[in-house]
Amino acid sequence: xxxxxxxxxxxxxxxxxxxxxxxxxxxxxxxxxxxxxxxxxxxxxxxxxxxxxxxxxxxxxxxxxxxxxxxxxxxxxxxxxxxxxxxxxxxxxxxxxxxxxxxxxxxxxx
Amino acid sequence: xxxxxxxxxxxxxxxxxxxxxxxxxxxxxxxxxxxxxxxxxxxxxxxxxxxxxxxxxxxxxxxxxxxxxxxxxxxxxxxxxxxxxxxxxxxxxxxxxxxxxxxxxxxxxxxx
Numbered sequence: 001x002x003x004x005x006x007x008x009x010x011x012x013x014x015x016x017x018x019x020x021x022x023x024x025x026x027x028x029x030x031x032x033x034x035x036x037x038x039x040x041x042x043x044x045x046x047x048x049x050x051x052x053x054x055x056x057x058x059x060x061x062x063x064x065x066x067x068x069x070x071x072x073x074x075x076x077x078x079x080x081x082x083x084x085x086x087x088x089x090x091x092x093x094x095x096x097x098x099x100x101x102x103x104x105x106x107x108x109x110x
Numbered sequence: 111x112x113x114x115x116x117x118x119x120x121x122x123x124x125x126x127x128x129x130x131x132x133x134x135x136x137x138x139x140x141x142x143x144x145x146x147x148x149x150x151x152x153x154x155x156x157x158x159x160x161x162x163x164x165x166x167x168x169x170x171x172x173x174x175x176x177x178x179x180x181x182x183x184x185x186x187x188x189x190x191x192x193x194x195x196x197x198x199x200x201x202x203x204x205x206x207x208x209x210x211x212x213x214x215x216x217x218x219x220x221x222x
Contacts, residue, residue, distance in 0.1 A: 025159055032209055034211075036213075042215070043199075043213040043214060043215050043216045044153060044200050044201070044213045045213070046211070046212060046213075049209070049210055057200070062123070080137075088153065090153075092208075092209070094166060095165065095166065095208055096141060096143070096158035096160070096165045096166050096208050097155045097158065097166050098155060098170070098211060099155065100152050100153040100154075102151075102152050102153075
């Protein structure tokens with residue numbers, strides 16, 4: 001059974017600080033990794049994807065991938081109250097199927 | 111910016127009834143998906159669809175479920191005989207290739 005694991009949180013971070021979200025996955029053959037943001041009662045919104053080992057930056061967001069450790073992370077710099085949401089790590093497990101983690105709830109305190 | 115749209119936003123139905131959930135994927139996308147999320151639980155893959163046929167389906171997607179692309183724009187999920195445990199948010203997603211998937215706003219299905 002292919003799994004994606006995340007700490008459910010809540011993770012509380014002061015406004016302006018860096019939020020660090022982590023994810024591990026079980027299938028060593030996975031090649032594509034995604035971070036989605038989900039506000040309460042809303043649909044998942046794709047914010048980052050990464051396919052290669054290392055870092056990928058997009059604005060205030062940096063995704064980090066370490067395939068040897070089967071570890072993906074998301075850093076959010078200069079955290080804003082609007083970043084408060086559940087962050088879903090997702091891994092493409094086959095040609096078309098994405099497996100989601102249960103999400104980490106992030107709370108940015110003013 | 112193009113978006114995936116879904117109708118209705120909320121559907122209430124009685125156990126045993128058939129429901130059809132509708133989606134309009136992003137216009138130049140070729141791959142279509144249905145996911146569901148039971149309240150408080152993970153987003154779960156149901157089915158993927160490409161070139162007018164199912165590419166992959168999960169164990170959840172049994173004979174009670176079917177998908178169809180009846181015309182050039184709509185993509186539908188049908189549940190033939192709903193059960194209480196089918197109550198969930200159903201999300202449609204689409205992608206241009208088989209990589210980044212973009213989700214619609216969802217349909218909340220309540221089975222009573």
